[in-house]
Amino acid sequence: MKKSLNILLLLAFAGMALVACGDCCKQSRPKYIFYFIGDGMSFNHVLGTEQYNAVKQGKSEIERLNFSTFETRNFVTNYSTSNPVTDSAAAGTALATGVKTANSYIGVDDRGTELRNLTDVASEEGYMVGLVTNVGINHATPSCFYGHSSDRFGFPKLVDDYIESPVAFIAGSTIMDMKSGPDDPRYEKVTTVQLAERIRKAGIALTLDVEEAAKTEGKRVALVANDKENRHVPYVIDRKGKEVHTLLNHSKAAIEYLSREAKDGFFLMIEGGKLDYAAHEQDAVTTFAEVNEFAQCVDLALAFAAEHPDETLIVVTADHETGGMSLGWDNYEIRMNALIKQRASAIEMTKIVQQMRSEGKRDWNDYKQALSEGFGLWSHVPVRAEDEKLLKDDFYNIFLKYGPMVDGLYNKSEFMVYDAIRILNKAASIDWTSLYHTGMYTPLYAKGVGECRFLECRDQTEIPKTIASLMGGEL
Secondary structure, X not given: OHHHHHHHHHHHHHHHHHHHHHHHHHOOOOOEEEEEEEOOOOHHHHHHHHHHHHHHOOOOOOOOOXXXXXXXXXXXXXXXXXXXXXOHHHXXXXXXXXXXXXXXXXOEOOOOXXXXXHHHHHHHOOOEEEEEEOOOOOOHHHHOOOOOEOOOXXXXXXXXXXXXOOOOEEEEEEOOOHHHOOOOOOOOOOOHHHHHHXXXXXXXXXXXXXXXXXXXXXXXXXXXXXXXXXXXXXXXXXXXXOOOOOHHHHHHHHHHHHHHHOOOOEEEXXXXXXXXXXXXOOOHHHHHHHHHHHHHHHHXXXXXHHHXXXXXXXXXXXXXXXXXXXXXXXXXXXXXXXHOOOOOOHHHHHHHHHHHHHOOOOOHHHHHHHHHHHHOEOOOEOOOXXXXXXXXXXXXXXXXXXXXXXXXXXXXXXXXXXXXXXHHHHHOOEEOOOXXXXXXXXXXEEEEOOHHHHHHOOEOOHHHHHHHHHHOOOO
């Protein structure tokens, strides 16, 4: 009798959960949709950030990032049609259109046929569209929400696609020109300045002023940190003062603009693009700092949702995993304390040592001191004799000879700096398997109107299809 009663109670609780989920999924469509994409962010990037934050703050237990506390959590596959390991173009296309494509393709299937994307659906259903990133506004991920190209490096064409799109607000670091792509005669040789002029001539308010972008009325807005040179905003860890152009500030501007201009609701995609850059360089602390700012942007959405609790949906995911980050390779331990004195990214340290070289400094002890100040080696983290020999060999055999550099895809590091980062990460019991992407699953988190629908997702193509369905349309 007791056993039967327990079974009935369990069934009752299960039924209540199903009803609750069913009620969630039957709610009216969300009026405000936030779609967060952590470029290159997988589970260990999130968990590593939480562990690093705890040690940095002197806490004995980790405090989970806001989105990792969402009750609706899932994971999805992300392969492309051309390879089990996707690039950002194919993955971004999957997340924007619900269709898989080949690596390097943007907004088209693997035969080159143009695809509908969430911007199209949102516009048709009465939503105003915003796109925010901290890399170029015509980089792979944002381009997938308005562009159509079989080549992600065709940056001028993607700018033209943006101009013709219904995107109302876009923000990023720069407008990427042909210096960003391969040296190929097929590409249109257009500068950032010329591309900026195209945008302005189209009647779009292109500005470098964050406050102006937020307060512009009755016009489409493009906000960039630089419209003269193809330069990205600095990493969070490398900021020297109160930076104006940040992912957080651009996201605030987008929300202010859309909240005022969008009478019938908005769809806002926010990409943490520099996260991917840092992971390509196998720079753990720089990666964690980028994840933290990404989470701060999610905080903005959560604050907005608190004011519009029955009208808001927040979806957080990633396009792929970068770097193959491994937590705890040594002796069943993770020692995040080894990382807390890192003060500069690998790229910033590369600039520092190159500046020292240009000034004629040739004493190993000067560079040893620079690595100590930037990474905490020797001063905070003991360096074994064999590791110091490796760094000195880099100094003598590569550094002084202006030798080759480590190519992290978007940036290049001096071998001495790259090896110093690896020594530091090893001290923390963190390792990496790749300078590029892996085929690892990517996380999916959802909160708000219709959140439980995302429990059904098994591949990243199902995420935008679910969002489109909640909007009242389809891809």
